[in-house]
Amino acid sequence: MPHLSVVVPAYNEEDRLPRTLARLFEYYEAQDYSYDVTVVSDGSKDRTGQLVTEFAQSHPNFRLIEYMPNHGKGYAVRTGILAAQGDLILFCDADLATPQEETEKLLPHMTQGADVAIGSRPMRESQLEKHQPFIREMFGRTANKLIQILAVRGIQDTQCGFKMFTKKAAHDIFSRCKLDEFGFDFECLMVARDLGYRIDEVPIRWLDQEGSKVVLMRDGPRALRDLVRIRAAGKKGRLKLRSD
Numbered sequence: 452m453p454h455l456s457v458v459v460p461a462y463n464e465e466d467r468l469p470r471t472l473a474r475l476f477e478y479y480e481a482q483d484y485s486y487d488v489t490v491v492s493d494g495s496k497d498r499t500g501q502l503v504t505e506f507a508q509s510h511p512n513f514r515l516i517e518y519m520p521n522h523g524k525g526y527a528v529r530t531g532i533l534a535a536q537g538d539l540i541l542f543c544d545a546d547l548a549t550p551q552e553e554t555e556k557l558l559p560h561m562t563q564g565a566d567v568a569i570g571s572r573p574m575r576e577s578q579l580e581k582h583q584p585f586i587r588e589m590f591g592r593t594a595n596k597l598i599q600i601l602a603v604r605g606i607q608d609t610q611c612g613f614k615m616f617t618k619k620a621a622h623d624i625f626s627r628c629k630l631d632e633f634g635f636d637f638e639c640l641m642v643a644r645d646l647g648y649r650i651d652e653v654p655i656r657w658l659d660q661e662g663s664k665v666v667l668m669r670d671g672p673r674a675l676r677d678l679v680r681i682r683a684a685g686k687k688g689r690l691k692l693r694s695d
Contacts, residue, residue, distance in 0.1 A: 454484040456537030460491050460527035464545045465498040471545055472506045478551040488513045491531040494521030525635025529625045540621040544612035553655045557615040566620040566648035570613035576654035601682050602637050609637040620648050626692055634677035645686045
């Protein structure tokens with residue numbers, strides 16, 4: 452089994468994938484631990500699946516999970532994580548807004564007893580080398596404050612797409628997660644807290660990338676709805692295993 456399994460959710464990412472796959476290979480091949488990479492094509496209608504398949508033919512550490520139709524990022528991440536077999540499991544975004552070398556900032560926390568280590572952009576030591584557009588950044592900060600109040604107090608950034616789990620914690624958490632869309636980030640941390648897992652926030656480098664799949668006026672209200680619903684379910688409801 453690999454030491455680290457990397458899960459990359461992807462929806463219509465044919466423009467980014469050649470660069471992303473090459474960078475993942477370049478970086479992890481240079482490390483002294485074993486790894487594998489799973490790209491989960493979430494109902495992509497472009498050449499996402501074809502590009503991964505072609506790359507995997509000459510790079511055996513890479514594989515594709517593909518399905519139709521599109522279900523949402525949460526569904527894709529959950530599918531990839533529950534299929535992963537590494538001692539540690541990292542999910543990261545296809546745009547590599549958090550550079551892959553930031554993996555080395557999360558790993559020490561795992562060896563020191565963390566069950567979950569998450570990249571966190573608002574931390575003082577973090578380096579935001581390219582900010583989001585002003586309105587999107589202000590929306591994100593407001594959403595994070597609301598999530599802290601209603602869901603996971605003390606965690607500054609639930610939505611950063613760079614999170615690492617032990618295999619046990621990952622499978623334990625995501626076998627209970629139910630949200631298929633962008634609210635899955637705070638849901639998985641709520642479930643982790645409910646289960647008593649240790650979560651470490653880690654400062655990171657981050658560069659905004661164009662082409663975000665998040666549409667504020669559509670996904671913001673959905674995330675708020677999901678936050679209220681998951682909060683109302685209570686600990687008992689959140690810890691129920693998925694029925695499918």
